Amino acid sequence: xxxxxxxxxxxxxxxxxxxxxxxxxxxxxxxxxxxxxxxxxxxxxxxxxxxxxxxxxxxxxxxxxxxxxxxxxxxxxxxxxxxxxxxxxxxxxxxxxxxxxxxxxxxxxxxxxxxxxxxxxxxxxxxxxxxxxxxxxxxxxxxxxxxxxxxxxxxxxxxxxxxxxxxxxxxxxxxxxxxxxxxxxxxxxxxxxxxxxxxxxxxxxxxxxxxxxxxxxxxxxxxxxxxxxxxxxxxxxxxxxxxxxxxxxxxxxxxxxxxxxxxx
Amino acid sequence: xxxxxxxxxxxxxxxxxxxxxxxxxxxxxxxxxxxxxxxxxxxxxxxxxxxxxxxxxxxxxxxxx
Numbered sequence: 001x002x003x004x005x006x007x008x009x010x011x012x013x014x015x016x017x018x019x020x021x022x023x024x025x026x027x028x029x030x031x032x033x034x035x036x037x038x039x040x041x042x043x044x045x046x047x048x049x050x051x052x053x054x055x056x057x058x059x060x061x062x063x064x065x066x067x068x069x070x071x072x073x074x075x076x077x078x079x080x081x082x083x084x085x086x087x088x089x090x091x092x093x094x095x096x097x098x099x100x101x102x103x104x105x106x107x108x109x110x111x112x113x114x115x116x117x118x119x120x121x122x123x124x125x126x127x128x129x130x131x132x133x134x135x136x137x138x139x140x141x142x143x144x145x146x147x148x149x150x151x152x153x154x155x156x157x158x159x160x161x162x163x164x165x166x167x168x169x170x171x172x173x174x175x176x177x178x179x180x181x182x183x184x185x186x187x188x189x190x191x192x193x194x195x196x197x198x199x200x201x202x203x204x205x206x207x208x209x210x211x212x213x214x215x216x217x218x219x220x221x222x223x224x225x226x227x228x229x230x231x232x233x234x235x236x237x238x239x240x241x242x243x244x245x246x247x248x249x250x251x252x253x254x255x256x257x258x259x260x261x262x263x264x
Numbered sequence: 265x266x267x268x269x270x271x272x273x274x275x276x277x278x279x280x281x282x283x284x285x286x287x288x289x290x291x292x293x294x295x296x297x298x299x300x301x302x303x304x305x306x307x308x309x310x311x312x313x314x315x316x317x318x319x320x321x322x323x324x325x326x327x328x329x
Contacts, residue, residue, distance in 0.1 A: 045323060046271070049322075055324065057325055091323070
């Protein structure tokens with residue numbers, strides 16, 4: 001299986017996993033290990049002087065030894081996202097940023113105008129931007145022009161578990177950007193959704209809730225790992241084109257009782 | 265002076281951002297900071313003077329999707 005390349009780095013797993021919403025730190029640890037993910041997403045939040053919650057979380061992530069992809073979750077303007085990205089770069093020691101600028105609190109859909117604005121400024125400032133975007137082709141073009149070498153269109157709204165809501169547009173995006181790493185980010189609810197994205201030729205999937213909120217997150221993480229691998233292998237192998245009529249798989253030649261000739 | 269730290273009102277004698285972080289017990293902690301919406305890098309905290317009504321953000325790593 002070909003290795004995933006993101007901003008010049010070879011990544012061993014095509015499954016990127018979020019770290020939020022697990023019932024316990026131990027469950028998070030085991031789910032990450034079962035997923036085989038090399039990249040995990042993290043965030044920045046206000047630190048309480050009293051509890052200092054973030055310090056313990058960071059110790060756990062360091063112990064896992066994963067590459068972190070910080071996000072700008074919750075930012076509603078380019079200005080907020082840029083300041084958050086700058087804080088993340090210093091805190092996590094990485095130029096990678098999962099850029100989120102949110103337009104609407106109910107759908108959590110990207111504000112594509114703020115996204116392009118922030119991506120332009122951050123790329124110019126030396127960030128490796130992985131933008132959480134829609135499947136819109138014109139926005140994707142602007143993000144690439146802004147300097148984004150990776151695009152992360154949503155499958156469906158964050159946490160909705162609805163899978164790939166607009167397959168046609170996702171396929172168009174794939175066809176239009178054959179060389180750009182494309183990652184389906186958000187909305188993946190089942191391993192079959194992840195496999196579908198990979199079969200379409202998407203380079204990776206990023207998900208969180210489907211694993212974190214599963215009855216057994218560790219088992220689900222393994223399920224997703226296998227689905228992502230299966231989908232990728234199928235894409236690399238080349239899938240059969242669908243057809244309208246049946247095509248016998250068993251050889252027709254030599255079928256018993258088949259009348260070739262008559263004696264009279 | 266009165267300032268806002270992570271959205272909460274606070275009265276402090278700290279003159280600089282560095283002094284404030286230390287007074288709050290963040291010395292040596294893994295944090296990042298912003299003042300009035302703009303990022304302030306760790307080395308710049310000592311020379312970042314605080315003023316009445318400043319809005320300070322002190323953040324740390326957290327779970328994220």
